[in-house]
Amino acid sequence: MVHRLHITVGMLLMLVASAASSVQLAYEPVGLGWSDDEVEHASAVQMDALAERAEAAHQMGCSAHCARLQRVFSRLVAGAKLQTTRSATLGWSLLVVRLPDVQAMAMPNGRLAISEAFVDRHLQTDETLAFVLAHEMIHSILEHERQALTFAQLMLPRQIVRSVRDMYVEIDFNLSLLMAMEPVMQQGEYEADELGLLLASAAGFDPDRQIAFIEAQCRADTGRQPLVATHPPACQRLQALESLLPLARRQRPAGMN
Incomplete structure (x- = not known):
């Protein structure tokens, strides 16, 4: 039987109301271009397209x-909402979804997506699932999409006013710009890994078991990198x-399993 699960805050059980969920780990991003609404509206197209395809x-x-999925996500949201003024x-x-070519992703507005096919292949334990979901949550909390867009704008002639959609087109077709963005995108992945690990640990998930996901990626890493690597090598992560x-x-x- 297939369940059309779309978990929202209104459905959450809020299983973690202890001190674990009161830990503030993230910083409040400043000096970013455009508004939250502009970036969220432009990037929402990707999530909508995924839902339509599924x-x-x-x-x-x-x-x-x-x-x-509901149990793990519920425990993480309680802590995620306490990280910044915006994340609350x-x-x-x-x-x-169950699409085989989808892994996990996050939009700037706190909308996450994950494929059960990816869970089946790589996230056999609650700890590894928590790590991946927390990683994606950190991308939303720290506004990594908006940070990357702001950096890209600084690399282009400043006399031209660009919308968020203009920037996405520029990134899609300007290889030199995309290559210049590589360190920024990789730094965002390091931040999502590290703060995601702490967020999931504060929600009660064993950190030593969380990193099994990256350990498996490191073992499978062939060492070959694409022309533009948005993620750092797995073994470095x-x-x-x-x-x-x-x-x-x-x-x-203490005492949480």
């Missing part, structure tokens, strides 16, 4: 992991996470 392929909703106002939601484990272990509330 509907057309009859791959919308969860099938085997409904309860687990986001309408956190999780769209579940793992090394950064391992260095953070002592702090992550202290974030986890």
Whole structure:
């Protein structure tokens, strides 16, 4: 039986109301171009297109992991809402599809998506699922999309006024700009990894078991990099996470499994 699971804050169980959810880990981004609404409106097209594609392929909703997805997401949202002034106002939601070519993604407005096919292949435990979802939440909390767009704008002639949609077109077709953005995009991934690990640990998920996802990616890494690598090499990500484990272990509330 297929369940059309679309988890919203109104459906959350709020399982973590303890000190774990009161830990503030993130910074409030400043000096960014455009407004929240402009970036959210322009980027929402991608999530809408994903939902339409899943509907057309009859791959919308969860099938085997409904309860687990809701349970893990619920625990993470409680802490995510306390990170910044803005994150407290986001309408956190999780769209579940079953498309085999989709992994996990986040929009600037707190809308996340994940594929059960990806969960089946790579996220066998609650801890690895929590790590991936928390990673995506940090992208929304720290406004990484808006940060990247602001950086890209600074690399272009300043006398031309550009909308957010203009910037997306420029990034799609300007290879030199995309290459210049590579360090910024990779730094965003490091931040999402590290703060995601801490956020999930504060929600009670064992950090040592969370990083099993990146450990598997590191073992499978062939060392070949694309022309523009938006993500750092998996083994470098793992090394950064391992260095953070002592702090992550202290974030986890005592007695939580």
